[in-house]
Amino acid sequence: MKQRIWHPCTQMKDHEDFPLVMADRAEGIYIYDEEGKAYMDIISSWWCNLLGHGHPRIKEAVKQQLDRMEHVMFAGFTHRPAEELCGRLVKLLPRGLEKFFFVDNGSTAVEVAMKMSFQYHHQSGAPEKKKFMTLANGYHGETLGVLSMGGMDFYAQMYRPLLLDAIHVDGPDCYRCPYGLQRDTCQGQCIEAAEKAFQEHGHETTAFLFEPMFQGAAGMRIYSPAYIRKLRALCDAYNVNLIADEIAAGYGRTGKLFACEHAGVTPDFLCLSKGLTGGFAPMAITVTTDRIYDAFYADFNEKKAFVHSTTYSGYPVACAAALAVLDILKEDRILERMEKEYLNKCLRQALADHKNVGEIRGIGLINAMELVEDRDAKKAFAPEKRTGYQIYKEAMKRGLLLRPMGDVPYFNPPLNITRAEIDQAVELCQDSLRAVLAD
Ligand SMILES: Cc1ncc(COP(=O)(O)O)c(C=O)c1O
Numbered sequence: 001m002k003q004r005i006w007h008p009c010t011q012m013k014d015h016e017d018f019p020l021v022m023a024d025r026a027e028g029i030y031i032y033d034e035e036g037k038a039y040m041d042i043i044s045s046w047w048c049n050l051l052g053h054g055h056p057r058i059k060e061a062v063k064q065q066l067d068r069m070e071h072v073m074f075a076g077f078t079h080r081p082a083e084e085l086c087g088r089l090v091k092l093l094p095r096g097l098e099k100f101f102f103v104d105n106g107s108t109a110v111e112v113a114m115k116m117s118f119q120y121h122h123q124s125g126a127p128e129k130k131k132f133m134t135l136a137n138g139y140h141g142e143t144l145g146v147l148s149m150g151g152m153d154f155y156a157q158m159y160r161p162l163l164l165d166a167i168h169v170d171g172p173d174c175y176r177c178p179y180g181l182q183r184d185t186c187q188g189q190c191i192e193a194a195e196k197a198f199q200e201h202g203h204e205t206t207a208f209l210f211e212p213m214f215q216g217a218a219g220m221r222i223y224s225p226a227y228i229r230k231l232r233a234l235c236d237a238y239n240v241n242l243i244a245d246e247i248a249a250g251y252g253r254t255g256k257l258f259a260c261e262h263a264g265v266t267p268d269f270l271c272l273s274k275g276l277t278g279g280f281a282p283m284a285i286t287v288t289t290d291r292i293y294d295a296f297y298a299d300f301n302e303k304k305a306f307v308h309s310t311t312y313s314g315y316p317v318a319c320a321a322a323l324a325v326l327d328i329l330k331e332d333r334i335l336e337r338m339e340k341e342y343l344n345k346c347l348r349q350a351l352a353d354h355k356n357v358g359e360i361r362g363i364g365l366i367n368a369m370e371l372v373e374d375r376d377a378k379k380a381f382a383p384e385k386r387t388g389y390q391i392y393k394e395a396m397k398r399g400l401l402l403r404p405m406g407d408v409p410y411f412n413p414p415l416n417i418t419r420a421e422i423d424q425a426v427e428l429c430q431d432s433l434r435a436v437l438a439d
Pocket of ligand 1: 105106139142216217245246247248
């Protein structure tokens with residue numbers, strides 16, 4: 001078939017010998033192709049299908065909303081699904097997060113937080129605060145603003161000449177901790193690099209942007225909540241806003257509804273997307289505090305409004321899906337019942353002793369396997385070998401969607417995955433890994 005579609009994050013030439021799957025339908029943890037072959041979606045289709053595909057209650061909520069009103073511009077109008085969603089989220093979010101700005105994708109939600117933070121300082125007597133700080137291995141999306149913040153060369157290298165001049169701080173690297181500490185017991189000693197950066201640049205910095213509890217695209221790099229508490233204290237000391245990007249980490253992914261809860265910290269901005277609508281419609285929200293909001297609230301001619309618009313802001317169908325997600329999380333007690341210990345135990349039993357599995361790390365239902373050439377030296381494989389990618393191909397043959405980040409295959413399944421599904425997925429994962437890396 002002649003390729004017309006240019007797929008995201010893909011070297012299209014790879015598909016010369018590894019054809020794209022023609023996805024036809026999806027239900028629960030399975031995606032089916034046109035021939036009826038099933039693929040277990042243990043990464044929740046880029047982490048957003050929070051409760052599996054086609055959840056009947058979300059589907060029903062979406063249908064009902066479509067019958068009533070598909071879309072309405074969100075300036076001059078508001079609507080019940082959005083109002084109700086904010087009313088419910090405000091009771092669940094870390095205390096103090098009270099104002100909601102709606103957009104349609106995660107990257108934009110982070111850019112909105114950055115723009116708001118900059119404008120807040122400008123309108124609050126600190127116009128010298130123009131810079132952003134962030135963690136060296138972060139990922140916050142790929143539009144030019146957030147690409148400047150992300151530290152990973154894979155995404156950003158080509159575009160460096162176009163990017164904002166952000167201050168990248170070395171952050172936690174618990175697998176190869178330079179202090180020789182363990183993530184479960186350390187006190188976030190690696191905050192030292194951030195302390196230095198604040199001493200040097202705190203006065204000119206508007207916000208510190210980070211992914212709480214784990215750096216997703218960097219390979220599910222999980223770290224201590226103590227680090228977050230120290231970051232909050234630094235931001236307070238230097239009048240710097242803290243932006244928590246919970247696009248990947250929010251909505252129960254870490255075992256708590258919001259990742260900042262692990263640290264007991266309220267950021268000044270919290271960005272949500274992905275799990276928010278359970279994968280039924282694109283939507284993201286930048287949530288912030290009354291203090292930030294109040295700095296924009298003035299007579300029109302003072303020119304203090306936040307002038308950022310996006311056509312699908314507050315998309316009612318997405319709000320209806322988001323309300324259904326909250327209902328299911330509560331009524332089915334999803335967070336209490338998720339099989340996080342079971343999944344972690346099964347993966348450890350299956351793979352912890354493998355000579356190329358350097359570490360299996362888990363938080364909530366997220367479990368990542370860092371593959372290395374030499375376990376003792378923690379020596380990575382040469383990237384040209386594309387070890388993770390070979391395993392992905394083997395897994396696809398077997399009907400498992402195990403798309404890795406580099407050489408880190410991972411599970412980030414729907415929160416309602418069952419034990420039987422876990423057993424099946426772990427077995428397929430083990431077979432795929434062994435097919436590439438004989439034990
Ligand atoms: C932590 C984080 N921030 C931002 C984004 C960007 O979201 P989107 O792809 O919706 O723009 C992602 C996407 O994976 C993410 O993981």
